[in-house]
Amino acid sequence: MPVNESFDVIVIGAGPSGAVAASILVQKGWKVLVIEKEEFPRFSIGESLLPQCMQFIEEANMLDAVQSQAEALGFQYKDGAAFYRNGEHSNFDFSKKFSSGAGTTFQVKRANFDKLLADRTKELGADVRYKHEVTAVDFNDAAAIVSVKNEAGTSQFLAKFILDASGYGRVLPRLLSLELPSTLSDRRAVFCHLEDGICDESYDRDKILITVHPEMDDIWYWLIPFSDGTVSFGVVGDVKYFDESQTNEAVFDHFLAQEPYLAKLLSKAKKTTPVRSLQGYSSDVTQLYGDRFALLGNAGEFLDPVFSSGVTIAMYSASLAANLLDKQLLGEDVSWQEEYADNLKAGVDVFKHFVMSWYDTELQNVIFFQKDDNDVKAMICSILAGYAWDQENPYVNKTERRSAALVDICQESDENQ
Structure with a gap:
C-alpha cells in the first residue's frame, strides 16, 4: 500500500495528553498529525483536574483558552478536596500546600474540555483528524508506518516517532503486545451526571467531595460539581460488591441510598445522562517507550480514580515526552529510560502508594x-x-x-x- 503522507510525529488520541503533546511539538516547528478514533465532543470521566495540570496547560499555550471559556462551558472553580466518612469531615485547601505552583484549577465536563484542548491544538497548527482508527503499526530503520482506517478506506502514514495518547484504548500496548495485568485490584465504577438540586448551604462546590461508604470502607463515592448546577456522581468498589444481574441504574440507586449524607444531599437530584459503568480500568505495560514510540498517560499505566490523578499523569507524561522528543529530533542524545520512564514512574509510584493505602x-x-x-x-x-x-x-x-x-x-x- 502506498504511503499517503509523512509527518515528524504522529499522536494517537486527541484527549488531554495528546493535545498537550501535539501542541508543544507543533509550536517547536514539527509537523504533527493527531489521529482520533472518536468524534469530539464525546463523554469521558476524569472530570476533576488537579492544580498541577495548570502548568502543562499553560506550557501548551492553552491556558487563555481554558480560562476565557470556563464559565460558558460550565467549568467549576476548584480549590481543594473534601472528604466525608460516617459524620467526619476533612478538608484540604490546595492554596495551603507545601509545593510551589498553582493552587486552584477546574472541575470540567470532559466532553467540552477535551474538545476545547483539541480545537486549540488545531489552531496552533497540528493536523487533527477525527473518526480515524489506527489498525496496525510497523517499524523500519527510518520510520514508523501507521495504518489508519476511516469511512473512506485505509491509508498509511509515515512518522519519525509515535506518541500513543489513546487512553483506555491502549492502541500500541494492544498492537505491540505490551500489556501487563495491573497490580491493583479489579474494581468497578458506576456513574452519571445529575442536575443536583443541592440546597445545603454548608456544601462547598469549590471542592471535589470524596465519601467513604458507611459500612464498607473500601467503597467510595465521588461528587464533582460543575458551575451549571449539575454534578458528576459515581461509586467505586471491588467487583465483588456489584450485582451483575442488576442494571447500572439499579446499582447506582442502591449505593446512593446506602449513604445517608449523600442521599440527603442529592435528595432532589435528577439524572441527566445514562448511568454508565467502567471495570478493569487499572493497567500496566512491559515498557513505556521503544525505538520510535512512547506511551503517554493511561495508554501506559492507569491507577484508580480516587485521587483524580489520571489527567495529571497524562499531561505530565505529555510534557516530558514532547520536550524529550524535540531534543531527539534535533539530533541530541537523550535517554528515554532516565529522562522519561524513570522520571514519570517516580510520581506514579507516589500516587500508587496513596491509592493502595487508601483502600x-x-x-x-x-x-x-x-x-x-x-x-x-x-x-x-x-x-x-x-x-x-x-x-x-x-x-x-x-x-x-x-x-x-x-x-x-x-x-x-x-x-x-
Whole structure:
C-alpha cells in the first residue's frame, strides 16, 4: 500500500495528553498529525483536574483558552478536596500546600474540555483528524508506518516517532503486545451526571467531595460539581460488591441510598445522562517507550480514580515526552529510560502508594486525622494537588517510610484519646 503522507510525529488520541503533546511539538516547528478514533465532543470521566495540570496547560499555550471559556462551558472553580466518612469531615485547601505552583484549577465536563484542548491544538497548527482508527503499526530503520482506517478506506502514514495518547484504548500496548495485568485490584465504577438540586448551604462546590461508604470502607463515592448546577456522581468498589444481574441504574440507586449524607444531599437530584459503568480500568505495560514510540498517560499505566490523578499523569507524561522528543529530533542524545520512564514512574509510584493505602484504610485514617493546618497536612495536600514529583516534599522523596511513620502517629493518637 502506498504511503499517503509523512509527518515528524504522529499522536494517537486527541484527549488531554495528546493535545498537550501535539501542541508543544507543533509550536517547536514539527509537523504533527493527531489521529482520533472518536468524534469530539464525546463523554469521558476524569472530570476533576488537579492544580498541577495548570502548568502543562499553560506550557501548551492553552491556558487563555481554558480560562476565557470556563464559565460558558460550565467549568467549576476548584480549590481543594473534601472528604466525608460516617459524620467526619476533612478538608484540604490546595492554596495551603507545601509545593510551589498553582493552587486552584477546574472541575470540567470532559466532553467540552477535551474538545476545547483539541480545537486549540488545531489552531496552533497540528493536523487533527477525527473518526480515524489506527489498525496496525510497523517499524523500519527510518520510520514508523501507521495504518489508519476511516469511512473512506485505509491509508498509511509515515512518522519519525509515535506518541500513543489513546487512553483506555491502549492502541500500541494492544498492537505491540505490551500489556501487563495491573497490580491493583479489579474494581468497578458506576456513574452519571445529575442536575443536583443541592440546597445545603454548608456544601462547598469549590471542592471535589470524596465519601467513604458507611459500612464498607473500601467503597467510595465521588461528587464533582460543575458551575451549571449539575454534578458528576459515581461509586467505586471491588467487583465483588456489584450485582451483575442488576442494571447500572439499579446499582447506582442502591449505593446512593446506602449513604445517608449523600442521599440527603442529592435528595432532589435528577439524572441527566445514562448511568454508565467502567471495570478493569487499572493497567500496566512491559515498557513505556521503544525505538520510535512512547506511551503517554493511561495508554501506559492507569491507577484508580480516587485521587483524580489520571489527567495529571497524562499531561505530565505529555510534557516530558514532547520536550524529550524535540531534543531527539534535533539530533541530541537523550535517554528515554532516565529522562522519561524513570522520571514519570517516580510520581506514579507516589500516587500508587496513596491509592493502595487508601483502600487498606491507612491513608483514610491519616486524612481524617489531619483536621488542623500543619506542615504535614501541607505536604499531604501537595500530593493531593498533583505535585507528586516534587522531591523537596518528604512525602514524595521517601513516600513509604514517611507515610508509615505518619500512620503510626495517627494510630497512637487515636489510642490515647
